[in-house]
Amino acid sequence: MSHAAQNPGLHPALRFVEDIGRKTVAAIEELGYVASMLAESCYWLIFGHRQQQPVRLRNIIAETMRIGVHAIPIISIICLAIGVMMAIQGIQTLKTFGAESKVIVGIAISITREFAPLIVSIMVAGRSGSAITARIGTMLESQEIDALRVIGINPARYITAPLLLAMMISIPALTVLGDFMGLLGGGLYCIIELKITLAIYFERCAAALSWTDISQGLIKSLAFAAIIALVSVSNGFQVRGGAEGVGRATTRSVVMSLTFIVIVDMIFTYFLNFA
Amino acid sequence: MPAAENSEYAIEVQHLDAHYGERQILHDVSLNVHHGEIMVIMGGSGSGKSTLLRHLLGLNIPTRGSITLLGQDLARNSEAEMFELRRKMGVAFQGGALFGSMTVEENVVLPLCEHTELDEKTMRIMGRMKLEVVNLAEFGDLMPSELSGGMIKRAALARAIVMDPRLLFFDEPSAGLDPVAAVELDELILRLRQAMNITIVVVTHELESAFKIADRITVLDQGAILMTDSVEAVRNSDNPRIQSLLNRLPRDDAIDADEYLERLTGI
């Protein structure tokens, strides 16, 4: 039933306002749902053992394999390529000022602060976020979630909590990998173009980087991990309407994750640099 | 036999109303099931059988009325009490609801892993014993997607009984099965009750299956109970709705012309 149909006599302008109001309420409701999901997962992670219903290590490991370990090749390739591209562009741009040797500083800082966490999160959102939504949606439709509940297995403990934890482990770890591969990619181009050795390149990287650069990236990656986990799980649990519903939720999940990641990235970047 | 339950009935449902959103699905449903009884909930498609079952399982919360399982009121139970109660009930869902990421055997053993501290070897033997009961002994290592419809239902049954429950719920055991597989499943249900003395609630729209296994039948129609009685009494009932269900006749209500036109034209 469409919302407009409920009030057929309403003036179009009013209907528009009504629509906005309804959507705002829905958004706040969803936010509340996500918050309670986060709280419940943390509860099971901390107190599950005491209730004799622990979050299973086996589930956490399985999810970490799927989200993290299996993403290693693709993350490596992409970050390497990004590093190469940054070196090419950087050297091209800085050549005009005759400052191409400064490219290393640029690469080192932008990879660790920005690109590695962002690229890793975007990849994981596309790769695992969508899969998580689809999986949970399918489980809901096939009554597997009901089956869990009647067995006495709380879905938040069995599904959400391991995913959240696995995400919080995988994305920072992949970000460290991305840092390294990105720098390596930049280095491979620099040793050709700037005629330096890889050892010297990494030495200069180390000189250019401080711990805050790396930790900034890692803090962001933790936030992105939480976003991906919560968005993809909550979209999965809201699936209605069969296979088509699963498809819709999957798309929504990825788009939402990416949007939030970029917005949160902007906010974090601002506060981490100026506040 | 485990300690006798102190309540007279295994399942008591009183004045249950249920809604999906605004729409009322169940109307004042009351129902009692004795210990060790096989109660069949029968009714046409869309009559609210699955909805009633979901309420019995504590998956949905009723808008009115109470449900008591083994003497425990679902609405008053704490989380921990509910967890304890769930050990004593097994459910086989309509589509099986086996976990697609686990083998059949892992599916069957899962409730044991979550509820008991038994040795892993003991659990495995228990799981295989139940697969033996439902004639799936050789198929434990397969994934659910590799099973046929009848095998999925039997695997789901094995998982439902792996904890030796006191209550067993079974949604549409024979739906979508060939007649032979359906009869086998009915016989299995009877054997289970005989050996384990479980209280069994079966939801079905298949008459033959209902008549074969039921001690008593509850007939549900458009969300309300038409009658709850023995197989004989239901068979011989002169209620026209029940007769039309038994004779597979389509619905034949009197039509209110005004109301009908209003529905069509929206005026």
Added chain:
Amino acid sequence: MECTTRLENGFTVIALCGEVDLHFSPKAREIILKHLQDKNHVLVDLSDVTYIDSSGVASLVEGFQHARTHDLKFALLGVSKAAMQILQLSRLDKVFPIITHAAEADQL
């Protein structure tokens, strides 16, 4: 729910009693396996068992399997009607040696 054991006829007779359920069967399993590991022939006496669930039966299965692989004798004694039905459900009545008196153990 105490198990008593006695020696009879060259067998260790382990008498289980009460309810052999999820709580008790780990202990029953331990006792049965311990006697088998000590290379004793074992009779499990179920006459005083009021209820046995599948975890109890699983423990018996494990014991029997252990006995067979170690060339020991193993049998069930005094199986009640209710216990028999549980065994029949998974056709284990055709697998276990089942006797009614300890004296029959000679023929095993």
